[in-house]
Amino acid sequence: MSWPRWLPVDPYVAAMVATIAVASILPARGTAATAAGWATTAAVALLFFLYGARISPREALDGASHWRLHLVVLLTTFALFPAYGLLLGLLSPSVLDPDLYQGLLFLCAVPSTVQSAIALTSIAGGNVPAAIFSASFSSIVGIALTPLLVGAMMSDVGDASLSPAAFADIALRLLLPFVVGQLLRPWIGAAMKRRKKLLTLVDRGSILLVVYTAFSASVVGGIWGRVAVPDLLILLAVEVVLLAAVLGTLAALPFGRDDKVAIAFCGSTKSAAAGLPMATVLFSGPAAGLLILPLIIFHQLQLVTGTVLARRWAMRRAAGPARVT
Structure with missing residues (x-):
């Protein structure tokens, strides 16, 4: 069965919402929670192994020479976003729920x-080789930088585990499988390309398992008694402003049209595939569900916004020379 085209929601996001609903009604408890935790660890390792096996070093290096573009993307991802996030702290706790604000950070x-990022850049007719390198490099660098930023910005999160052991755990769970995938790529890379649909199901299934495990622990801890629908609507509005501010800043930079497209999609998007597994390592207890909720909402927001922008820019490109606005 194919997903009905008239539905405005991406099927993956719909699956995430359904997973949260299942976790809210039937959360994993006791032995089931322990088993789900071990299954999540294995699924995340498999996820990063597959990433390593699929990313072609040659394709990535084709766009490596454009260092100004890559520097902008890195600074946007790991400096501009955190700066805007800290600025939004002015809204907490008077407007934005403090727990959700920590998730926003x-x-x-x-x-x-x-x-x-790569797919949207391709649709819009942007600099795809540069997007491949920037997005891949950001994901790898994030394994080290994300925990450091979390430690700097979220020091008051009681359930955060930011000890040297946590960094070693991240390297073991995420970086090691990625490196193994890269090393085995010459032998299994061709098979990966032939089984893209199956691998996509594995990718998304792994993330859904992470979401279910995290929300199960949060539901058992009483998450829905701590956050109301108005709080979620305010969070959505704040994230719309955040995304618009980042895109507006990037649009003002002095780059050519194709480079601006790559910068927009690589710089303004946030990875649920990398962020959610990291959250399982960095955070524990009932707070985990609230801390990943802003990322899940932002994931839907960036997909909808990115798709609209990519199609708009593609149409303008087909019509003739145009600016990326």
Whole structure:
């Protein structure tokens, strides 16, 4: 069965919402929670192994020479986003729920997405080789930078684990599988390309398992008694402002049209595939669900916004020379 085209929601996001609903009704408890935790650890390792096996060093290096573009993307992801996030602290707690604000800070520390950024850049007719390098490099660098930013910005989160052991745990769970995938790529890379649909299901299934495990712990801890619908609507409005501010800043930079497209999609997106697994390592207890909720909402927002912009820019490109606005 194919996803009905008339539905405005991406099927992956719909699956995330359904997963949260299932976790809210049937959360994993006791032995089931322990089993779900081990399954999540294995699924995340598999996820990063597959990333390593699929990312082609040659394709990435084709766009490596454009260092100004890559520097802008890195600064946007790991400096501009956190700066705007800290500025939004003026809204907490008077307007924005303090727990959700902490999740917003975590969102600002997460690396940029890989697959979506590259796909949207391609649709819009942007600099795809540069997007491949920037998005991939951001994801790898984020394994080290994201925990450091979390430690700097979220020091008052009681359930955060930011000890040297936590960094070693991240390297073991995320970086090591990625490196192994890269090393085995010459032998399994061709098979990966032939099984893209199956690998996409594995990718998304892994993330859904992470979401279910985190929200199960949060539901058991009483998450829905701590956050109301108006709080979520305010969070959505704040994230719209955040995304608009980042895109507006990037649009003002003096780059050519194709480079601006790559910068926009690599710099303004945040990776649920990288961020959610990191959250399982950095945070524990009932707070985890609230801390990942802003990232899940932002994921939907960036998909909708990115798709609209990519199609708009593609149409303008087909019509003739145009600016990226």
